[in-house]
Amino acid sequence: MTKIAYVSTYVPKKCGLATYTFHLRQAVNGAKGRRDKDPVIALSDWKEERDVDPLLWPLQRDDEAAYAKMARKVNHSDVDVVSLQHEFGIFGGEAGAHILAFIRQLEKPLITTFHTVFEQPKPPYAPIQKEIADRSSKIIVMNRKAIDYLHKAFGVSKDKIYFIPHGAPEPNLESRQKLRERLGWQNRKVLMTFGLLSRGKGIELLLKALPEVAAEVPDVLYAIVGQIHPEVKRREGERYREELMEWIRAGGIERNVVMIDRYMEENDLVNHLSACDIYVTPYPGMQQITSGTLAYAVGLGRPVLTTPYSYAQDLLADYPELLLPHDDAKAWSAKIVSLLQNDVLLKGWGKKIETIGNGMHWPTVGKKHERLFSEVSRLAFVTR
DSSP states (O other): OOOEEEEEOOTTSOSHHHHHHHHHHHHHHHHHTSOOOOOEEEEEOOSSOOOSOTTEEEEETTOHHHHHHHHHHHHTSSOOEEEEEEOGGGSSSGGGTTHHHHHHHOOSOEEEEESOOOSSOOTTHHHHHHHHHHHOSEEEESSTHHHHHHHHHHOOOGGGEEEOOOOBOOOOSSOHHHHHHHHTOTTSEEEEEESOBOGGGOHHHHHHHHHHHHHHOTTEEEEEEOOBOHHHHHHHTTHHHHHHHHHHHHTTOGGGEEEEOSOOOHHHHHHHHHHOSEEEEOOSOTTOOOOHHHHHHHHTTOOEEEOOOHHHHHHTTTOGGGBOOTTOHHHHHHHHHHHHTOHHHHHHHHHHHHHHHTTSBHHHHHHHHHHHHHHHHHHHHHHO
């Protein structure tokens, strides 16, 4: 049975990559058919090491020497394969360069999942990503566009790159009506956005579109779910939330917006997503290669509307009519109204999205990862 060491942030840290790695590890263990003891090399900001869980191997983020030391620990362990969940910002050094000290010393097969891939990578990111790609046995991406990006930018063979979709939870078996009643949404038409709040999320676009929507659909409710991003909060406190509240007051849409200011555990998030009518990601940045929140909404079979950023284009390639401009509030208003006023049409979109989401549920994604991990481990054993 293949033993995997994951390199990532990890729960209880409240970040998307930590949550992703937690579910991936669970799903791969499920695919193995037993509860294996796979360690996690967990990035830590703490000065001291805390032995809370023997399967969590803390790696001091900003200590470059610790990365090489950790690689040596892995080399002398019974780990078969290392799964690197790569995001530039989680590692120490400029553009996360400290991770190179780890992979240069690593003697076990490395499989890297790139959570960020640029179409036209530039320094300081480009040389770091190229070296990681060169030293990886296999690369996993969650967006088919990333295969061409890596091939063109770094000459990575397409045979080395595997597309595995972003994992998503399975739908809640509880009826949507009961969930809506519990949340007080039973008589509302609910739009929803989820995630850490910052100015790059495009929420203002929805607030600009909402007065026209409310004029046609008076019971519309836009649920903005999530806390202020920690970096934003450190710089300016709650100023951004106050700016959003001013947008809401100026638009006269206080009755049509609810801001749920708290961190949601997985089950609570699934309930909210399942209960909404349309999930929206109005992001203005077109280069975003993955979106965990959009993946979750699609996995749960919810109708979605989104700007045409890279991940959305790939995920919804068969349904371009769900992709709306990032700078056209009127287009958003018109599309939202057309869906919320036609229950049959909205339900039909839910069925179409459900067909995409069925291939994204964690048990399916876990099996794909487990097969790849096992294949790389076997090849490494044969060539020793």
